[in-house]
Amino acid sequence: MRTVVIAGGTRGIGGALADKLRRAGDLVVPIGSADADLTSVRQTAALATRLPDKIDVLVLAAGRFDLRRIVTNEGFEQTFAIYVLSRYLLAERLRPALERAQTPIILNLSGTGGIRAGRIHWDDLQLTRGYTMLKATMQGARANDLLGAGFAAHHPHSQIRYVLYNPLFVNSGMHRQFRQPTRALVGASAALLGSSTGTAASRLTALLAEPPTARLTVLRRGTPVPLTRPEFDQSAAARLYTLLAELTVAS
Template sequence: MITGGTDGIGAALARTLFSRGDRAVIVGTNPKKGEQLVAEAASAPGSAVFIKADLSLVANTLRTVDMLAEEYPAIDGVVLCARFMRSHRSVTAEGFESNFALFYLSRLLMSYGLLGPLEKAGRPVIVNVAGPGHDTLVAWNDLQSVRQYDLVHAMFMTGRLNDLLGVTFAERHGGGPVRYVLFHPGTTATSYAGDFDPQTAAYLQQQRMMAKPATDVVAPLLRLLDDPPAPPLTAFNLFTELNLHAELFSAKDAERLALLTDELLARLAG
């Protein structure tokens, strides 16, 4: 199951999976691109299913999780790629900053929500594609960039939240079969989906032209899916394993974030 599966790394991985005989369940917001992938899979050894869902809304993510868990009682792997960048701060209908909602909350809800189907698979793994190991400080008093918003800082800080999500998930479920992997793809020519001012758009276009193709990221992802690492939590920059004993993966910080997130979600539910 791949979120953000209609573009960039997600789409490249989906094509490889159904081309070799696997079933790829693709979650995204673009029906045209999703249907194109399903059509390509029709002549492949495997298959593809497209699910349209806007995961920036907690309610949509929860509905998608329930649907996936009901439709697929066993899931071998979950690859979390969905993101949408914005030059200017945006708030969802539920009141969350958009990066925080899509890049962090949806990945948290997918990780925990699909735990049941994952535990029924042989060697299950969650791969969170979020750029682990960056030394951006977590603004504990401004997790959703209310006081000051900057696109690059918001993306890096939300990536740090995903690092801490992995730490907490491994602490809670490390005794079970599901492995959690934080994965950094490096600079890659993805779709750079987002809403940008002209200057940022021009810069990203330049970056895209110089970056490696998304297909170059498929091999290290397949290695993680086919042969998940033994420890409950690992982090990789492509094929290179990162040190998780650094302060960036602090268990204390992970617990703090988990408590704050639980409060936010409880407030929304209330």
């Protein structure tokens, strides 16, 4: 029986994956905002100390996106806090627990996969100037590409396999947090064009049953993406890793 921790495992794709894995006999620990507010570095760090000391699979699926720029109590832009900082912190702080498993996996659900749109705003990571939800989401996606590259580079002797995975458009209900008319537009598009959460979760269940063997794998749904692409640039990954370490060192 595997122990699977799913950050963002209470709803959406993570919730559907939690249901499937639980039914298949895994011990699943789903995390939602009622368990820990992952927009808070302090709460994310505290959560990591409460989780099992041996973890086979860590799924990073928590996200929160907003049309307005929201600043957390700790002074971070919310998208950056949950999409980048919490994922960095969970992977790093749960690494010892993952190393105790036989074939540990970090599965990071993000907007990866041969997409060059969006960039890291190195001079304004918290997007104090000209915030838009798209800009924040795309910066988060590019940062997650670098989190995968950074994790593999920082831990060259680790047994952990890091998988960056883009599920593409999924009708997860994510649109419910938007205001009208965006809510109606995104909701209708998702219902028409998106996969169901059950279908997305079935694909992930199959992936976890036969995980890739490389230390870093990038998949755009089922299609492998070459690591030679500029999104996985090693010097940018090292730069981001150093910045995130500095931002979280006190927690």
